[in-house]
Amino acid sequence: MSMRIQMSTAAENAVMLSLIDEQGNSPLSIACNEQLHALADWLLDQHHDCIVEVVPSYASILIYYDAMNMDEATFIARIQPPSDWQKQHRQTTTNSESEHQIQVCYDTVVAPDLERVAQHAGLTVAEVITQHQQPTYHVYALGFAPGFAYLGDVPAAIRCPRLETPRQKVPALSVAIANQQTSVYPMESPGGWNLIGQVVELPQLKAGDKVRFIAIDLDTFKRRRQEVSHG
Template sequence: MTVNVKASIEIAGVDAAMVVFEAVVDKHINQQVHVLREMVIAAQPTWLSDAVAAYHTLLVVYDIQRTTYAQVQQFLQSQLEQLQHQKLTNKKATVHEYFVCYDPEFGPDIERVSHVTGLSIDEVIQRHSEETYHVYTIGFAPGFAYLGDVPEALQVARLDTPRTKVPAGSVAVANQQTAIYPRTSPGGWNIIGRVAGWNEQSGLRLKAGDHVRFIPVTMQRFLALESGASS
């Protein structure tokens, strides 16, 4: 696929520049962000401190003792011009599969999602689990992977009032995205299930660009998997 780059470079602090692509949730734009990050790191500029990719932005942090914003801006512009002439190839992504119980005991919002979308609970489970999701970025908390894209028929807004406590391993949806809460924390997404055998290390294995699949299991199977994980 030939790259059509539309991006700007902005000041993001006294020691940072931001490359900003079109502000949409889009796999191709996200791929451009990550390829640009790889290019910046591979160039090994002596002033580079960090390069942090998100949905449609790349934050480049630099050592102000070694360079200036103008020089960083010129470097990034050169990288964007090179990106313009590249062809993005679909790398073989690492695929992570998780067993999920969508029982209302673990998915307290699944009935609400069913009502809002007009889908039956079985259809909600089917629509959610038949997709292969792209890891756009990691954020909010360590191991919290933003996954897309949720089928349009299944997209629902966030909760009006966030919960103060969402159990670790909870599977949730919000608009175009889905995610697994890596640890117990507050959250405002719609909880529709829980991953069996989830632990603190599970989320840390997910990297931007990876793929995620959810496999529905019964409550009985979930409990068996949980028992095996804890033994």
Template sequence: MKVPIEVVAIDCLMVRLFEVIDQANMPWMLAAVARLREHFASTLIDLVPSYTTLMVHYDLTQLNPNQARELIHAALTDLAPDPHANGTHHVLPVWYDPSVGPELSLLAKRSGLSVREVIACHSQREYQVFALGFAPGFAFMGLVEEIIAAPRLNTPRKRVAAGSVGIAERQTAAYPVVSPGGWNLIGRTPSLLFDRQREGYSLMQPGDSVSFASIDHAEFIRLGGDDTPLTGQA
């Protein structure tokens, strides 16, 4: 598999595996991750997969850039997905409500659907975790139905509550920690998405799949959810 390799930093190379975002990419991405870990062994510092690219951070004291490129090409030769390599499936309970999802009604209006139909559209689909980034444990997932896709807010919020579930374009995600954010918020999950006591810290990893399960307010509170309202651009 001959792929373009771009320089990111003196000790980082970006492998461009694909040109377009597609759920079918992930088995190939996971196979590439496994092969690169095997070939780089102790010289590897980190691998960061994304929708179409894979960043390789290597130890410059053990490899020079040309050697790193050679290892990448060797690792990707005759690459094929492993049919037995399946990620973990997660079910995240979500309380869909305008008090914690201020854009829920807006998405309904934009799409021509009822609020109930927007919730069903979002929760009745299985999503692929493509990448982690932006904040610790923040999993970029896709792809949502086009009818409920929406651009990011023109003005990001200064504070988004942990657990907030949102949509940006055809991506969906749940904020693992309190942070700024510009996604369209439609609900909140009580699930602990980032935990320093957990191996790997993040609940979800690239290659995992996720389903959202609609729950009522009582169940949300029973599961430890914080129902403090979030409105407007606060």
């Protein structure tokens, strides 16, 4: 897919860089997201002297710069990637993505929305569990809360909209889905996604990583949780 770069003002010390397709849209796709994170790495590598921070999302990068020593026009002109930036990036970096296997208990004791998701999908609970484990998920972005990773893509058969009324408290390490995304809540927090399980522990994820979910039964989950809590 042919993509072009668009930059716009985001704040007095930040610009937004977006990847735009031929129709002027920012597509939500793994290929686009991987290109975006590669571009973020390239920018930091080439312009670390004037970039304070980069915050990648699905199809855009928020770039903070040293506004005390450089105006926006000068900064944008300076960081404009050349046409061969991808070739340069491949020559100077290695693939740093990691694949993680995360154990999940899908028992309804720890999955209060699982039966409702199954009803919404017209499937059995067992079929929803099987569907959720099928993909190797891509970490699109980190956000909402520290360690909260947006993973995609959830199989179309089990996609379910967010709750109309978010919960005030979602238990830490809950696995949830919302439309084409899934994630694990790293800590107790409010949340409006559908809770379909809990994990034993959550590895540190970064954008671009891959995740596989592996089902375990409730007894194994309780035993593993106890082992983790006791070190």
